[in-house]
Amino acid sequence: MNIPYNSFRIPKSETNGPLDLSRTIISAQTSEPEWAKEREFFVDVKELHGIPFKYSLSQQGTPDDFSIQVRYLSSESNHSTRQVLTSHLKSILRLDDDLNSFYEKHSATSEPLSLTFPVQRGLRLMRGTDLYESLICSILSQNNSAVRWNQIARLLMRHYGKRVRFADGTSNYLFPHPADVAKSTEKELQSRTAMGYRAKSVLDVSKKVADNELDLLALKECGYDEAMEILLQLHGVGPKVADCFLLYGTGNLFAAPVDVWIHRIVTKLYFRGRRATRLRTARFLRDRFGIWAGYAQLYLFDYARHYTQKIA
């Protein structure tokens, strides 16, 4: 077997602070379907500048002293394709985010968030590659388990996305374009993907994006409040889904999606158990943590899910 893998490394010097690749990718962030895992490598397939890439990442070392090994396949391989992939990876893993600054700013022992730092050091937010994909995945996640919305997303890709083949003999389906989903019907989406009542929302959003009634890129440029107002007008998009899209999709670090887990742990750690609405919890996170609200949410979420016995 002679597979023409390209390979290179991203050194720690190109990352701003620590990184725990495994924890980051496994943390089930709702911007895109979860990556596959092959041995010590995490694998994903994306189309970058119109060229399909299949890439595998593996981290060697510790969160504070490491390098990232990258292997990839693409139909074209010249010097610029490697550059395209490198900047893509740095973008989706948010390697420029100053994690040490995040830790230092909230390291006081009176700050409950600091409880999550020792175990989760190096955990980073991820940024979705495609805004439409991020919004659809966020919609699929509502009232659904992570495993299940991932299955649905995969079915959506298989039935409506383009198939791409690679030199190692494998093939994958890309996430579909809005227009290709918009051509479908509610019943067809349900029978093919089992997304249930979310089909109405998915179809609605796909049509609006395809018809240019909804400009997702504009939501990335405008402020938080304005973007939120527009998103809430979409059927099937509430505060939590909108925040997911803003955080994981557009990369708005002020957005802090509040689900049952976040609501539970914030109520416990910051409200002394006093009852509050989720909207109030979300506002609290934005006010208290500012540009680190999204990160605070990420750390508290993982902490709440893995260490619930400590806060029960």
Place this chain on the structure above:
DNA sequence: TCCCAGGATCAAG
């Protein structure tokens, strides 16, 4: 059979 899953919607209080 009932309950839950990283919620949203609609109708009432």
Place this chain on the structure above:
DNA sequence: CTTGATCATGGG
């Protein structure tokens, strides 16, 4: 502005 039933669907 808050609360409660309902919404497909699959798994425990």
